[in-house]
Amino acid sequence: MISDLRDAWQEMLEAQRTFNSLWPSAVVHAQVWLLPINREAKGLTQITPHELVGEPAIEATKKAILQFEQEEGQHPSTVMRLPGWIGVSGSVLEAAREANAARDRFLHVLAEDARSMNLKSLSKGKHARTALKLPLVIKQIERHIQVFEGVPRRILFTWAGKTAAPESIPVKDVIEKVELQLAEAVAKADMDKERGLRMELKALGFLDSKAELHRYRPIAPHPRVMLYFSKSSRYDAMPHANLPIFVSLDEKQPWPKVDPLEAFDAEQAQAERSDKVPRQEIIPRLGLYLKTTDRKRRNASVATAVETLPRTSVISTYGQRQR
Template sequence: MDVQYRLLAELEAAFDQVIQSIENLLAHYDDATSSAWALDTPRPDAAWLRRALLDFWYEDGQDGRATRSYVGLIAANDTLLEAVSETNAAKDRFAEVLAQIREQAADLIPEIKAVLPFRHPALHDHLRGQGLARLHLKQCWRHLPVADAPLARVRLAWYTSGRSIKRLSVREAERKLLALNSDAPHIRIQLRRLAGIPDGEPLAQVQRQAPVMRANLFF
């Protein structure tokens, strides 16, 4: 239990640092003078950037693999770049502690997703008011991408990386199907087919990856 309490305290401190570093970054972003572009809004102002950087949440019923995308470009000066670097360092620290928890106290993960938002009342009010369900841990440690040098041109294009393939046992596949509407005809057909497959037969769950926007950078 001492190890669990220590790891949880370290993660809470790391999460606080992620939030504080983002708030510092936002304080240096002046939407009146910064050159910026976003796919989903004609003016990516400070409110848009705050929404993008602090979107750490699952919506009710959201697929655990899904994330919401914020596609945009911001011309950053040295001060803003330093703030981004500090934010990415804080995210790295959060990821390090989370990896230790997964190795040493994995049963803490559900508690973490529910408890961490309460540490920041404004974030918790947003969580509750927007119909959002729980913390999306991956979004907490994903880096903010930065170009390696000043850019001459950027070309954006939709990209699909193919398929994801996950190994499943017959019993795991059966549980996934039973968690759906087992009265649906197509589910009943799949359950009948599973019943004729030996328990030791390996199966694969194949899913198409969602398209993402890729930026091709020219220096």
């Protein structure tokens, strides 16, 4: 129900405000990097971070934690990011867990609301924006606040650049999307587009609705952070760097070595890895192929998932549906 969604929204906002009321008084050091917003759907080819330290960093972090709406000029398919780190002298873990749980509850209510109204999965965001009358960015709500109750020996910020992520998409979801686009084309009397979409639906009709298609989804350049707690040369945790991370810090103890976020230049970024898996093209416009089972890749994915788990006993929010 819309009333439940509004209640969950208010509850979520209150949990974020509660978190924001607690951590600033415990700050020992704060360092973040402002990034330009994307005004177009495509990723930026050059990004120059603007560093903030101390009180300006604290204020920017408080704003980012509560920022679930589009900024002026921000393209609706993009997200705002504020990479950085906050060192605190006291525990803020439980308040962060409550803030994260409130985000998850809102998303759960939204999913249940959409299901009860028999909305298509692609319409959840639109439904939330209509019900709350706000330009929400669902991906910004999905983020978790990451807190580590330990002092890392090193914090490394870097960029993920020219990469592509393998993505499995159920055929039924693709049909949903094409049907929505077809309805729009019919409403606009765009005969050429309508013809092409009907051909795509016909091609999809030969596939089992429970089958999955494969797509390599280009990823826009985004910041990432690696934390090293142990003496190992491999990082112990790599949470998303969409929001500043929180770590324990003591002014009288050694601080972590911090590798700051440098400027991004697509020309110097690592080239996209080649894809040698044989695939049968289904919808060229959407870059969709029949998924090919590949044992080597599947095993590599499992190994990667294991390797990115924390390797130390540091208590944290990491790994709990991290965003």
